[in-house]
Amino acid sequence: MSADAVVEKYSQALFDAVSTTGKAETIAQELNAVSKIFAEESVANFFVSPFNSADNKAMVAKAALEGKCSPETFNFIIMLVKNERMTALSQINESFQVAVRSLSGETEGVLYMATEPSPEFKAQVEAKLSTTLNKKVRLKSEKDASLLSGFKVTVGGWTLDDSAQFHLNKLKEDISKRGM
Template identity: 25%
Template sequence: MSELTTVARPYARAAFEFANENNNIDTWYEMLVFASAIVENPTMAEILKSDRAKQEIGKLFIEVCSDQLDKNAQNLINVMVENGRLTALPTVTALFYDLVIKNKKEIDVNVVSAYVLSKKQKTELIAALEKRLALKVNINCSIDKTLITGMMITAGDLVIDSTAKSQLNRLFNTLQS
């Protein structure tokens, strides 16, 4: 997975920078999502694994995408085909989305708690997360009674687990060592 991310990152960054310079981020994201769905199609996945010539695969892919991709997106697809990286397109799309979120300077945070958070608790949590992440926080709360107490906060790659189970596991590991 990390190897695929390493391969996809330069393509995502180049696409994002181009889209940002041309004030076309939303359109680019839509094109990438569409093209990623084509890559993930089982029939297309078989074609991408085949021994067909790169130009043939690129031409076929562009034909399948029809007029859903503009010339610049088609160029990106052709470069990825040429380098044998088209299977990384879904990861490129995910990384592109991450760049969009960072550019907007906001992040979606999922909070799973044992009980309903009060308005005051939500406000304090948002303020603390905004300070820590240096981004505007959009909070999504849900309840999981099996947690007993505490909460699990997920924001992109960041996970803060203050659930009872997590605390007991840390205590157990400390006592074991």
């Protein structure tokens, strides 16, 4: 099974188990926190080491998490440990977070600009996209040195390109069509 298939399988299974219980947001917060802890180098090395048995790893995970998170999160992490899937925890968490945001009508995207956008501009783009897509859109920003001016936004499989390069290419196409 490919790594992406593993991530999707476990993420979807957890989402299916908690989406109708009203605990999805809580589980998402817990999974995010646990994922950060297990991403720490020394912790991650312990759980991927072939010198530690699955039972030993499960015992350590149980001691670390018991009583500190919901039974759903606890059981999910123990299952990942026993099935030797802890290397996928970070990606499973990301996929699960997307599913939970989707459940609450939220989505995430990326705003690409040559420079860091002002908070006002970012909020304006989020508001416009939220209205257009009929979902609450949260954007993270990334610098893209190839953009001389303007911006690009990707949300899910949808892209808005308002860069200078895009407009110049469109102008070039229009001129070519007119035979100038």
